[in-house]
Amino acid sequence: MSKAGYVLAAGMLASAMAVAQEPAPVSDEEMQAAYQQHVEDILASVSPEHGIIALKGAPVSLDVPEDFDFYDSAESQTILEDLWGNPPDSTILGMLFPAGETAASSVWGAVLTYEATGYVSDEDAASQDYDALLASMQKQTREANPEYKRQGYPTVELVGWAVPPSYDAQSHGVSWAKDLVFDDSETHTLNYDMRLLGRRGVLSVNFVAPIDAVGEVKDVAPDVLDIPHFDPGSTYADYVDGDKKAGYGVAALIAGTTGAVVAKKLGLLGVGLLVLKKGWIIVLALLGGVGGWFKRTFGGGARD
Numbered sequence: 001m002s003k004a005g006y007v008l009a010a011g012m013l014a015s016a017m018a019v020a021q022e023p024a025p026v027s028d029e030e031m032q033a034a035y036q037q038h039v040e041d042i043l044a045s046v047s048p049e050h051g052i053i054a055l056k057g058a059p060v061s062l063d064v065p066e067d068f069d070f071y072d073s074a075e076s077q078t079i080l081e082d083l084w085g086n087p088p089d090s091t092i093l094g095m096l097f098p099a100g101e102t103a104a105s106s107v108w109g110a111v112l113t114y115e116a117t118g119y120v121s122d123e124d125a126a127s128q129d130y131d132a133l134l135a136s137m138q139k140q141t142r143e144a145n146p147e148y149k150r151q152g153y154p155t156v157e158l159v160g161w162a163v164p165p166s167y168d169a170q171s172h173g174v175s176w177a178k179d180l181v182f183d184d185s186e187t188h189t190l191n192y193d194m195r196l197l198g199r200r201g202v203l204s205v206n207f208v209a210p211i212d213a214v215g216e217v218k219d220v221a222p223d224v225l226d227i228p229h230f231d232p233g234s235t236y237a238d239y240v241d242g243d244k245k246a247g248y249g250v251a252a253l254i255a256g257t258t259g260a261v262v263a264k265k266l267g268l269l270g271v272g273l274l275v276l277k278k279g280w281i282i283v284l285a286l287l288g289g290v291g292g293w294f295k296r297t298f299g300g301g302a303r304d
Contacts, residue, residue: 039083039104042078042079042082042083043083043102043103043104045075045078046071046075046078046079046103047075048069048070048071048097048099049064049069049070049071049072050064050065050066050068050069050070051063051064053070053072055093055094055112055114055228056072056073056093057073057093057114058093058114058201058203059198059200059201059230059231059233059234060114060198060203060228060229060230060231060234061228061229061231062094062227062228062229063226063227063229064096064227065227066099067098067099067223068096068097068098068099068223068224068227069096069097069098069099069100069101070094070095070096070227071094071095071096071097072094073092073093073094075095076092076093076094076095076111076112077089077090077092079095079103079109080092080095080111083103083104084103091113092111092112092113093112093113093114094111094112095109095110095111095112096109096110096112096205096224096227097109097110098220107209107210107213107216108192108207108208108209108213108216108217108220109207109208109209110205110206110207110208110224111204111205111206111208112203112204112205112206112228113203113204113206114201114202114203114204115201115202115204116200116201117201117202117246118200118201118243118244118245118246118247119197119199119200119236119239119243119244119245119246120197120202120246120248120249120250120253121245121246121248121249121250122167122169122172122174122197122249122250123249124249124250124251125167125169125174125249125250125251126167126169128165128250128251130161130164130165130176130254133165133251133254133255134158134160134161136255137158137254137255138158140255141156141157141158142157154182154183155182155183156180156181156182156183157180157181157182158178158179158180159178159179159180159181159188160178160179161176161177161178161179162177162178162179162190162191162192162211162214163175163176163177163192163214163218164176165250165254167250171196171225172196172197172198172236173194173195173196173197173225174194174195174197174250174253174254175192175193175194175195175221175225176192176193176254177190177191177192177193177207177214177217177218178190178191178192178193179211187210188210188211189208189209189210189211190207190208190209190210190211190213190214190217191206191207191208192206192207192208192209192214192217192218192221193205193206193207193254194206194207194221194224194225195253196225196228196230197236198230198234198235198236199230199233199234199235199236199238199239199243200234200243200244202246202253203228203230205224205225205228207221207224
């Protein structure tokens, strides 16, 4: 056989192998069933905790009542990465959900993180103009979006306050909620933030939910903020001269939660929660690790 013949034969064999190896198309119903099984397998690997729990990675203890379910750091990362398709994030210390609801059915989820930033002054909390702060945050977000898009993160529009900021001088807790829209989506995401100030840093309790759940989240937020407590020696009142200071106040703490943090941590998280709640698995399949799971499982897309 001539050299050209070998080339032709090799090409024909490669084409035949490609046809033979091409995965059979799967229907939306098959994908739905397979993904539902995938969800059930993941949820079977996590189990909620209650009672007094030392929060690993922070000088904080939790008192989790039966009304809520707590998942530790490893289980929360399983939920966020394997179930919701978020990128890996080792800063997640845990998650809270309403008792009896799963990460695939709950209307909200709350993510716990801690930053050892130092002591955050609350002197500006009572006098801050939060409407002016909002305008500044919106401008910051618009200006930063091109860079987030270049890095592959969702762009975000900060529509406004869903709940204006408020500060409790007794508990040293600050809370506020933002109305967000990612990319060109018409779906609004509620980003409800709470911060508990401590001697050496700040505990973050971040809710993500659809915007129409703002009333439900607002009602439950005080109860959720009652769950964590800084350990003795680490409370806000334990601050003494000479301790490390963050160098900023409550207003900067609020403003610092827009931009990259929102786009990176909440883009997929928010979409994932909405998708799982409504069962839009085709949309979720396009996101991060979950997309990889679909490719490994099916090797191709759904047929029309």
